[in-house]
Protein backbone atom coordinates (compact mmCIF):
# COMPACT_ATOMS: atom_id res chain seq x y z
CA UNK A 145 0.00 0.00 0.00
CA UNK A 146 1.09 3.61 -0.45
CA UNK A 147 2.99 4.55 2.69
CA UNK A 148 3.75 8.19 1.90
CA UNK A 149 1.14 9.80 4.13
CA UNK A 150 2.08 11.15 7.54
CA UNK A 151 0.52 9.77 10.69
CA UNK A 152 -0.76 13.28 11.48
CA UNK A 153 -2.62 13.38 8.16
CA UNK A 154 -4.11 9.92 8.71
CA UNK A 155 -5.12 10.83 12.23
CA UNK A 156 -6.81 14.03 11.06
CA UNK A 157 -8.78 12.12 8.39
CA UNK A 158 -9.80 9.27 10.70
CA UNK A 159 -10.87 11.53 13.54
CA UNK A 160 -12.82 13.79 11.16
CA UNK A 161 -14.84 10.86 9.82
CA UNK A 162 -15.46 9.56 13.35
CA UNK A 163 -17.27 12.83 14.09
CA UNK A 164 -20.01 11.69 11.68
CA UNK A 165 -20.89 8.79 14.01
CA UNK A 166 -24.12 9.46 15.89
CA UNK A 167 -25.74 7.86 18.91
CA UNK A 168 -27.54 4.62 18.04
CA UNK A 169 -25.65 4.00 14.79
CA UNK A 170 -24.26 0.72 13.48
CA UNK A 171 -20.81 1.56 12.11
CA UNK A 172 -18.71 -0.37 9.62
CA UNK A 173 -15.14 -0.39 10.90
CA UNK A 174 -12.57 -0.31 8.09
CA UNK A 175 -9.08 -1.76 7.96
CA UNK A 176 -5.67 -0.08 7.78
CA UNK A 177 -3.73 2.60 9.58
CA UNK A 178 -6.07 5.50 8.67
CA UNK A 179 -9.28 3.66 9.56
CA UNK A 180 -7.59 2.67 12.84
CA UNK A 181 -7.55 6.33 13.87
CA UNK A 182 -11.31 6.45 13.31
CA UNK A 183 -11.81 3.28 15.36
CA UNK A 184 -9.76 4.69 18.24
CA UNK A 185 -11.76 7.94 18.13
CA UNK A 186 -15.05 5.99 18.17
CA UNK A 187 -13.70 3.98 21.10
CA UNK A 188 -13.02 7.18 23.04
CA UNK A 189 -16.55 8.36 22.26
CA UNK A 190 -17.95 5.04 23.50
CA UNK A 191 -15.97 5.52 26.70
CA UNK A 192 -17.66 8.91 27.02
CA UNK A 193 -21.13 7.37 26.62
CA UNK A 194 -21.82 7.07 22.87
CA UNK A 195 -24.09 4.11 22.11
CA UNK A 196 -22.91 2.45 18.88
CA UNK A 197 -22.33 -1.03 17.50
CA UNK A 198 -19.40 -1.79 15.20
CA UNK A 199 -19.18 -4.24 12.30
CA UNK A 200 -15.49 -5.02 11.69
CA UNK A 201 -14.06 -5.59 8.21
CA UNK A 202 -11.10 -7.74 9.26
CA UNK A 203 -9.39 -9.60 12.07
CA UNK A 204 -7.31 -6.44 12.59
CA UNK A 205 -10.27 -4.08 12.93
CA UNK A 206 -12.11 -6.56 15.16
CA UNK A 207 -9.14 -6.78 17.55
CA UNK A 208 -8.68 -3.02 17.66
CA UNK A 209 -12.38 -2.38 18.20
CA UNK A 210 -12.45 -4.90 21.05
CA UNK A 211 -9.41 -3.25 22.64
CA UNK A 212 -11.23 0.09 22.34
CA UNK A 213 -14.39 -1.24 23.99
CA UNK A 214 -16.66 -0.91 20.95
CA UNK A 215 -19.56 -3.43 21.07
CA UNK A 216 -19.54 -5.59 17.92
CA UNK A 217 -22.13 -7.36 15.82
CA UNK A 218 -22.34 -9.51 12.67
CA UNK A 219 -24.01 -8.47 9.44
CA UNK A 220 -26.52 -11.27 10.05
CA UNK A 221 -27.96 -9.29 12.94
CA UNK A 222 -27.67 -5.59 12.03
CA UNK A 223 -27.63 -3.25 9.06
CA UNK A 224 -24.86 -0.70 8.75
CA UNK A 225 -25.71 3.00 8.92
CA UNK A 226 -22.23 4.38 8.26
CA UNK A 227 -18.98 2.76 7.13
CA UNK A 228 -15.55 4.40 7.53
CA UNK A 229 -12.68 2.88 5.60
CA UNK A 230 -9.32 3.72 4.07
CA UNK A 231 -8.11 3.37 0.49
CA UNK A 232 -4.88 2.73 -1.37
CA UNK A 233 -5.79 5.07 -4.21
CA UNK A 234 -8.70 7.39 -5.00
CA UNK A 235 -9.56 8.86 -8.41
CA UNK A 236 -12.88 10.50 -9.19
CA UNK A 237 -15.44 8.45 -7.30
CA UNK A 238 -13.51 5.19 -7.50
CA UNK A 239 -11.05 3.47 -5.19
CA UNK A 240 -8.46 0.75 -5.13
CA UNK A 241 -8.49 -1.07 -1.79
CA UNK A 242 -6.95 -4.24 -0.40
CA UNK A 243 -3.47 -3.14 0.66
CA UNK A 244 -4.22 -5.01 3.86
CA UNK A 245 -5.77 -7.95 1.95
CA UNK A 246 -9.11 -7.19 3.61
CA UNK A 247 -10.98 -5.91 0.56
CA UNK A 248 -13.48 -8.78 0.34
CA UNK A 249 -14.91 -8.15 3.81
CA UNK A 250 -14.44 -4.40 3.39
CA UNK A 251 -16.51 -4.40 0.20
CA UNK A 252 -19.30 -6.42 1.81
CA UNK A 253 -19.52 -4.09 4.81
CA UNK A 254 -18.89 -0.81 2.96
CA UNK A 255 -21.37 -1.64 0.18
CA UNK A 256 -24.05 -2.50 2.71
CA UNK A 257 -23.78 0.83 4.53
CA UNK A 258 -26.26 3.64 4.04
CA UNK A 259 -23.24 5.98 3.87
CA UNK A 260 -19.61 5.14 3.18
CA UNK A 261 -16.90 7.63 4.15
CA UNK A 262 -13.35 7.20 2.84
CA UNK A 263 -10.46 8.39 5.02
CA UNK A 264 -7.16 9.15 3.33
CA UNK A 265 -4.08 11.30 3.27
CA UNK A 266 -3.19 13.36 0.17
CA UNK A 267 -0.75 10.72 -1.18
CA UNK A 268 -3.75 8.50 -2.00
CA UNK A 269 -5.28 10.94 -4.48
CA UNK A 270 -4.73 10.45 -8.22
CA UNK A 271 -6.26 11.62 -11.48
CA UNK A 272 -6.53 8.07 -12.85
CA UNK A 273 -6.37 4.82 -10.88
CA UNK A 274 -3.12 2.98 -11.56
CA UNK A 275 -2.42 1.25 -8.27
CA UNK A 276 -2.11 -2.55 -8.66
CA UNK A 277 -5.52 -4.10 -8.05
CA UNK A 278 -5.52 -6.78 -5.33
CA UNK A 279 -7.57 -9.82 -6.28
CA UNK A 280 -8.47 -12.38 -3.61
CA UNK A 281 -8.55 -15.82 -5.23
CA UNK A 282 -9.38 -19.30 -4.09
CA UNK A 283 -5.99 -21.05 -3.73
CA UNK A 284 -6.72 -23.61 -6.49
CA UNK A 285 -7.57 -20.78 -8.93
CA UNK A 286 -4.33 -18.86 -8.45
CA UNK A 287 -2.82 -19.85 -11.83
CA UNK A 288 -6.03 -19.75 -13.89
CA UNK A 289 -6.91 -16.29 -12.58
CA UNK A 290 -3.33 -15.08 -13.16
CA UNK A 291 -3.53 -16.22 -16.80
CA UNK A 292 -6.92 -14.54 -17.25
CA UNK A 293 -5.57 -11.32 -15.74
CA UNK A 294 -2.71 -11.38 -18.28
CA UNK A 295 -5.29 -11.74 -21.06
CA UNK A 296 -7.00 -8.63 -19.68
CA UNK A 297 -3.70 -6.73 -19.95
CA UNK A 298 -2.63 -7.05 -16.32
CA UNK A 299 0.58 -8.19 -14.68
CA UNK A 300 -0.31 -10.40 -11.69
CA UNK A 301 2.03 -11.05 -8.73
CA UNK A 302 1.26 -13.38 -5.85
CA UNK A 303 1.43 -11.34 -2.65
CA UNK A 304 4.16 -12.73 -0.40
CA UNK A 305 4.08 -12.51 3.39
CA UNK A 306 6.66 -10.31 5.07
CA UNK A 307 6.96 -12.16 8.34
CA UNK A 308 6.51 -15.77 7.23
CA UNK A 309 7.70 -17.84 4.31
CA UNK A 310 5.18 -18.16 1.51
CA UNK A 311 2.13 -16.18 0.46
CA UNK A 312 -0.20 -13.84 2.30
CA UNK A 313 -3.31 -15.78 3.35
CA UNK A 314 -6.41 -13.65 3.79
CA UNK A 315 -8.80 -13.73 6.75
CA UNK A 316 -10.92 -15.98 4.51
CA UNK A 317 -8.12 -18.48 3.83
CA UNK A 318 -7.44 -17.34 0.27
CA UNK A 319 -4.50 -15.90 -1.71
CA UNK A 320 -4.00 -12.41 -3.16
CA UNK A 321 -2.77 -11.51 -6.64
CA UNK A 322 -1.64 -7.88 -6.98
CA UNK A 323 -2.46 -7.06 -10.59
CA UNK A 324 -0.82 -4.09 -12.29
CA UNK A 325 -2.96 -2.83 -15.19
CA UNK A 326 -1.17 0.51 -15.56
CA UNK A 327 -3.59 3.45 -15.80
CA UNK A 328 -7.16 2.13 -15.59
CA UNK A 329 -9.24 4.12 -18.09
CA UNK A 330 -12.53 2.34 -17.38
CA UNK A 331 -12.63 1.03 -13.78
CA UNK A 332 -16.26 -0.13 -14.10
CA UNK A 333 -15.49 -2.30 -17.14
CA UNK A 334 -12.39 -3.80 -15.50
CA UNK A 335 -14.33 -4.43 -12.27
CA UNK A 336 -16.97 -6.31 -14.21
CA UNK A 337 -14.38 -8.37 -16.12
CA UNK A 338 -12.56 -9.32 -12.92
CA UNK A 339 -15.75 -10.19 -11.05
CA UNK A 340 -16.63 -12.64 -13.82
CA UNK A 341 -13.47 -14.75 -13.54
CA UNK A 342 -14.03 -18.18 -11.97
CA UNK A 343 -12.14 -18.44 -8.68
CA UNK A 344 -12.12 -14.69 -7.95
CA UNK A 345 -13.52 -14.14 -4.47
CA UNK A 346 -13.31 -10.33 -4.67
CA UNK A 347 -11.22 -7.65 -6.32
CA UNK A 348 -10.12 -4.32 -4.86
CA UNK A 349 -11.82 -1.95 -7.31
CA UNK A 350 -14.56 -0.07 -5.44
CA UNK A 351 -16.44 1.65 -8.25
CA UNK A 352 -18.78 4.51 -7.36
CA UNK A 353 -19.41 3.07 -3.88
CA UNK A 354 -18.21 5.85 -1.58
CA UNK A 355 -20.24 8.91 -0.62
CA UNK A 356 -17.59 11.24 0.79
CA UNK A 357 -13.84 11.46 1.30
CA UNK A 358 -12.07 13.01 4.27
CA UNK A 359 -8.54 13.94 3.21
CA UNK A 360 -6.38 14.75 6.20
CA UNK A 361 -3.30 16.93 6.34
CA UNK A 362 -1.32 17.96 9.43
CA UNK A 363 -3.09 21.33 9.07
CA UNK A 364 -6.69 20.21 8.65
CA UNK A 365 -9.17 18.08 6.73
CA UNK A 366 -10.84 18.56 3.36
CA UNK A 367 -14.25 16.93 2.86
CA UNK A 368 -15.44 16.17 -0.67
CA UNK A 369 -18.45 14.27 -1.99
CA UNK A 370 -17.47 11.23 -4.07
CA UNK A 371 -20.82 10.40 -5.61
CA UNK A 372 -23.37 12.63 -7.33
Ligand SMILES: O=C(CO)[C@H](O)[C@H](O)COP(=O)(O)O
Pocket residue numbers: 145146174175176177178179229230231232240241242243244245246247250
Ligand atom coordinates in the same frame (compact mmCIF):
# COMPACT_ATOMS: atom_id res chain seq x y z
O1 LIG B 1 -7.87 -1.44 1.86
C1 LIG B 1 -7.30 -1.50 2.91
C2 LIG B 1 -7.02 -2.76 3.62
O2 LIG B 1 -7.39 -3.88 2.86
C3 LIG B 1 -6.84 -0.24 3.58
O3 LIG B 1 -7.94 0.55 3.87
C4 LIG B 1 -5.88 0.46 2.65
O4 LIG B 1 -4.78 -0.42 2.38
C5 LIG B 1 -5.36 1.77 3.24
O5 LIG B 1 -4.59 1.52 4.36
P1 LIG B 1 -3.81 2.69 5.13
O6 LIG B 1 -4.86 3.57 5.72
O7 LIG B 1 -2.98 1.96 6.16
O8 LIG B 1 -2.95 3.41 4.14
